[in-house]
Amino acid sequence: MRRIMAALLLMGVSGMVMGQQKSAANKPGATPGAGSVTASIARGKVIYQNICLACHQADGSGVPRMNPPLIKTSFVLGDKTKLITIVLKGLNDDVEIEGEYYSNPMPPQSQLRDQEIADVLTFVRNSFGNKASAVKPGEVKAVRAKLK
Amino acid sequence: MNKFTLATVALATFLTSFGPGVPGTTLKPDADNAGLKLPSGFGALVAAEGLGHARHLTVTPEGDLYVKVEGTRNKGNTIWYLQDSNGDGKIDKKTGFFKYDGTGIEVKGNYLYASSNTDVYRFKLNDKHQVIDTNKAEKIVTGLINRHQHEAKAFTLDNDGNLYVNIGAYSNSCQIKDRTKGSLGMQPCPILDSAGGIWQFKADKANQTYGDGERYATGLRNVVGLDWNTQLNQLFVMQHGRDQLHDLFPDMYDEKQSAELPAECMYALHKGSDCGWPYIYYDQFQHKKILAPEYGGDGKKTGGDHIQDPAAAYPGHMAPNAILFYTGTMFPEKYRNGAFIAFHGSWNRAPEPQKGYFVVFQPFRDGKPAGDWEIFAEGFAGPGEIKSPGQAQHRPCGLAQGPDGSLYVSDDVKGTVYRIIYNK
Numbered sequence: 001m002r003r004i005m006a007a008l009l010l011m012g013v014s015g016m017v018m019g020q021q022k023s024a025a026n027k028p029g030a031t032p033g034a035g036s037v038t039a040s041i042a043r044g045k046v047i048y049q050n051i052c053l054a055c056h057q058a059d060g061s062g063v064p065r066m067n068p069p070l071i072k073t074s075f076v077l078g079d080k081t082k083l084i085t086i087v088l089k090g091l092n093d094d095v096e097i098e099g100e101y102y103s104n105p106m107p108p109q110s111q112l113r114d115q116e117i118a119d120v121l122t123f124v125r126n127s128f129g130n131k132a133s134a135v136k137p138g139e140v141k142a143v144r145a146k147l148k
Numbered sequence: 149m150n151k152f153t154l155a156t157v158a159l160a161t162f163l164t165s166f167g168p169g170v171p172g173t174t175l176k177p178d179a180d181n182a183g184l185k186l187p188s189g190f191g192a193l194v195a196a197e198g199l200g201h202a203r204h205l206t207v208t209p210e211g212d213l214y215v216k217v218e219g220t221r222n223k224g225n226t227i228w229y230l231q232d233s234n235g236d237g238k239i240d241k242k243t244g245f246f247k248y249d250g251t252g253i254e255v256k257g258n259y260l261y262a263s264s265n266t267d268v269y270r271f272k273l274n275d276k277h278q279v280i281d282t283n284k285a286e287k288i289v290t291g292l293i294n295r296h297q298h299e300a301k302a303f304t305l306d307n308d309g310n311l312y313v314n315i316g317a318y319s320n321s322c323q324i325k326d327r328t329k330g331s332l333g334m335q336p337c338p339i340l341d342s343a344g345g346i347w348q349f350k351a352d353k354a355n356q357t358y359g360d361g362e363r364y365a366t367g368l369r370n371v372v373g374l375d376w377n378t379q380l381n382q383l384f385v386m387q388h389g390r391d392q393l394h395d396l397f398p399d400m401y402d403e404k405q406s407a408e409l410p411a412e413c414m415y416a417l418h419k420g421s422d423c424g425w426p427y428i429y430y431d432q433f434q435h436k437k438i439l440a441p442e443y444g445g446d447g448k449k450t451g452g453d454h455i456q457d458p459a460a461a462y463p464g465h466m467a468p469n470a471i472l473f474y475t476g477t478m479f480p481e482k483y484r485n486g487a488f489i490a491f492h493g494s495w496n497r498a499p500e501p502q503k504g505y506f507v508v509f510q511p512f513r514d515g516k517p518a519g520d521w522e523i524f525a526e527g528f529a530g531p532g533e534i535k536s537p538g539q540a541q542h543r544p545c546g547l548a549q550g551p552d553g554s555l556y557v558s559d560d561v562k563g564t565v566y567r568i569i570y571n572k
Contacts, residue, residue, distance in 0.1 A: 054395050054498055061538035063495040064561065065201065065219055069538070092296055101221060103296055107327045 037122065037134045044123025047116055051109065052124075060128030066104045068097040071128045080121075080135055084143040087117050114140040175237040175569065182566050183542075184527045189480075192525070192568045195556065196239040199228055199563030203251040204302065204470065204546035206260075208277035211551050213239070215558060215565065216253035216262055218300070227253065227262055229279065230565070237567055245282035251300035251372060252313075256351065261311070263301040265294045268313060268349070289313060289349050291357040293342050297326075298370035304383070306376045311351045312383055313361075316370035317344035321390045321442050322426035329396050333442030337426050340366055344425055346374070346385065346417065365421035367455065372492075373471040373547075379485050380515045383417045384459070386468035386489060390429055390440070391496040397441040405447070407500040410438070412468050413458035414487075414510070414517065424455035432461040460517040465494035466504030469545045473512075476553025479570045486512045488524060490544040490557060495537045502537055505529035507544050507557055525568060528559060 048056075055067040062069040070076050075083055075097065090108035094101060109117070114137040125132035177191025184192045201219040208214075213230040220226055225244025232239050248264030255261075259270040260279055268289040271279040288311065292301055298316025305311050319326050322337035337344070342358060345366035349356045364383075373386040394406030401409070410429035415421065424430075428437045428451040437452045439445030462468065470490040474483045486509060493505035506526040511519045529540035537543070546558035550567070557566040 049499070051395075054392060054496065057495070057498055057536035057538065059536050059538075061536050063537050064543075066495065094296065096221075101219065103299060105297060105326055107325065111329075 037126075040119045040122045040134060041126055043116075044119035044121070045127075047112070047120040048123050048127075051112075052120065055104070055106070060124070060130075062102075063104075065100060066102055067106075068100070068102045069128075070124050070130070072130060073098055076124055076130055077132050080133075080139055081143055083121060084117065084135065084140050085147065087112070087121065088140075088144060088147055110144070114138075114144065175235065177569060182564075183530075184525050184566065184568070186525055186568065190525075190568055190570050192566050193237050194564055195232070195237055195567040196228075196230055196242070196565040197563060199558075199565065200224070201560045202228075202545065202558040202563040202565065203300070203560055204253050205548045205556060205558045205565065206253050206255045207548045207550045207556060208255055208273075209551050210277055212277065213548070213556065213565065214253055214255065214260055214262075215563075216251060216546075217563070218249040218251060218560075220247075220249060222247045222249060226250070227260075237569075239565070245279070246285065252303040254303070254305060256305045259351075261288070261303065261305065261351075263303055263313070265299040265301060266290065266292050268301060268303060268311065270351075287355055288351070288353065289356050289361070292347075293318065298343075298388075300372060302372045302374060304374045304376050305351055306381070306383070307378065309351045311349045312364060312374060312376075313347050313349060314368070314371040314374065314385070315343045315345060315347055316388075317425065319426070320369075320392060321396070321440060323396070323442055327392060327396070329398070331396070331442070333426055333440065335443070339426075344368060344370075346371065346383070348419075362419075364419055365415075365417045365423065367421075367423040367425045367427075368415070369425040372467075372469040373489065375471045375473055375487075377416075377473050377515075378475070379473070380416075382515075384471055384473070384487070385415050385417060386471050387413045387415060387423060387425070387458075388467055389413065389464060390426070391465070393441065400441055400445075400447045403499060407497040408433075408464050410464055411458070411461035412464060412466055412491075413462070414460040414468075414471070414489075415456065416459045421456050422454070423458075424452045428452040428455055430458050430461055432463070460510060460521070462489075462491075462508070462521065463503060465496040467492035467494060470547040472547040472549060472555075474549060474555070476549055476555075478553025479555075482511065483509065486510060487517075488547055488555060489521075490547050492543050492545055492560075493529060493534065493537055493540055498536065502534040502540075505534065505540050505543055507547070507555075525557065525566075528557075 060070040092105035117140045118135045118137045121135040178193045182192040200217045205215040215228040217226045227246040230239040231241040250264040252263040269285040295318035297318045303313040323331040325331040347361045348364040349361040370388040371385045389410040393401040411432035431438045439449045439451030469492040489508045491504035494502045509524040510521045528542040542559035545560040548556040555568040
C-alpha cells in the first residue's frame with residue numbers, strides 16, 4: 001500500500017516536472033528555439049526520421065553487420081569532433097564498432113546546416129538509452145571549417 | 149481425436165519412419181519443431197547452434213555438414229565441419245578451420261569450395277568427404293573487388309567443371325554519389341566492368357582472376373542466393389533489389405511505395421544475360437521493367453526492352469540469401485524440382501514493419517515457376533512484429549539438402565542450423 005502511494009507520488013511529481021518543462025518551453029519570450037536542449041531534441045528527431053532512420057532504424061538498433069547501432073557506441077557518446085566529422089564526411093571504412101563490423105557506406109550529410117547537425121546529434125545522444133551533452137551549432141561550424 | 153493423441157501419433161510415426169544411423173537412435177523433430185511453423189506433415193529440429201554468423205552451408209553424401217561463417221575479421225575459424233555420429237540429428241562433433249570471412253561454401257566431387265570476400269579456395273576431400281589437410285587451401289580465384297558493400301562472393305558450380313561467382317556492385321544504384329538524395333546515375337555505369345554480375349571461372353584452375361574468367365551475366369546488383377538447376381542445366385540466381393527509392397527520390401516515391409518496391413527477382417540465366425541494374429528495376433505490381441529514377445525514370449516510364457525479364461518476382465527488400473532446387477524424395481511430390489528460397493528479412497522497409505525472415509517454396513512446372521510462391525517455414529525471427537531487423541532472433545540465410553532429402557537452414561544471428569524433415 002505504502003509502495004503504491006510512493007509510486008503515485010513519484011508519478012505525480014515527475015508529471016509536474018514534465019509539465020513545467022513543457023510550459024517553460026512554450027512560454028512566450030522564453031526563446032524555446034536554438035538555445036533549449038528540449039527543442040533541439042525535438043527538431044533533431046524530425047531530421048533523424050527523415051534521413052537517418054532508414055539505415056539506423058527507429059529504435060537506433062541499426063541493421064546487423066550492415067548499418068551500426070547508435071546505442072551507447074563509443075562514437076555516439078564519445079568525442080564530439082569525431083562524431084560531427086562522421087556526419088559531415090560520412091564513413092566508409094572497415095571500422096570495428098562495439099565488436100562488430102559493418103558493410104555499407106554512410107553517405108556524407110554535409111548538406112545539413114550547422115543547426116540541423118547539432119539538433120540531430122543532440123537527439124541521438126539523448127535517445128535510445130543514450131545520455132550525453134548537447135551538440136552546439138558552433139561546434140559543428142568549427143569542425144566544418146577545419147574539414148574544408 | 150484430441151491434440152494430445154494427435155501429437156503422440158505424429159511422434160510415433162516420426163520415430164518409426166526415420167533412424168537409419170546407429171541402431172537405437174532415431175531422427176525426430178524437436179517438441180516445438182525448433183520454434184518453426186511448417187506445413188502439416190513436416191517437423192524440424194535444431195541440429196546445431198552457437199556457430200556464429202553462419203552464412204551458407206553444404207551437406208556431404210555422408211550427411212556431414214560444412215558451414216561458412218563470417219564476421220570474425222579473419223581471427224576465428226570460419227568453416228565448421230559438423231558430424232552427427234549417432235544419427236539422432238543432433239550434431240555431436242565439431243571442428244573448425246579456415247580464417248577468411250565470407251559467405252559461399254559447396255562440396256563438389258572430391259573438393260570443398262569456400263570463398264572469402266575476394267577469393268575462392270578449395271580443399272581436397274578424402275573418400276568420406278573430409279578435408280584431408282585443413283591447412284592446404286588451394287586458391288582457385290583471386291583478387292575480386294571488395295569495396296565494403298555487397299562484398300560476399302557467393303558462388304555455385306555446374307556439373308561441367310565451371311564455377312559461377314557473384315561479384316556484387318559496390319553501390320546501391322550507381323549514383324554519382326552513392327545513396328545521396330537526388331544524385332543521378334553514372335552513364336554508363338562503370339561498376340559493371342568488374343562487378344554487378346556473375347563471373348564464370350574454371351573449377352579446377354589455380355589463381356584465376358578477372359582476365360581468366362568471363363562475365364557470364366551482368367546487370368545484377370547483388371546476388372547471395374544462386375543454384376545450378378541440374379534438371380535444366382541452368383543457373384538460377386536471386387537478386388537483391390535496390391534500396392531507398394523514397395530517401396533518394398522523395399518526390400516520386402512515398403514511404404509505402406518505397407517499402408514495397410522494387411521486387412526481389414529470380415532470374416534464369418544464360419551466357420550473356422543482362423538483368424538491367426542499375427538502369428531499370430522490376431515493379432511487381434505493374435509487372436513491368438521501370439526506368440530507375442537515377443536514369444530519368446519517374447516510377448511509371450518503362451525501360452530496358454532488351455533486358456531479360458525475371459523468372460519470378462517477390463516483395464521488395466526481403467533479401468533472398470539462398471535458393472535451392474529440391475531433388476530429394478523425402479518431401480511430397482509437389483516439392484520435387486521446385487525451389488526453396490531463404491529470405492534473410494528486410495531492413496529497408498522502415499518505418500513500415502519489416503518482412504521476410506522465412507523460407508519460401510516456389511512451385512515449378514516444366515522448368516518454369518508455376519503458380520504462387522508460398523511460405524514454407526516461418527517463425528525464425530520469433531513472435532510479434534519485427535520493426536527493426538535487430539529484433540529478429542534468427543534470420544534464415546543458407547539452404548542445403550541432405551542425402552536423405554532433409555532440408556537444412558542456417559541462421560546468421562545465433563548460428564543455428566535447422567533440419568526440416570517430412571513424415572509420410
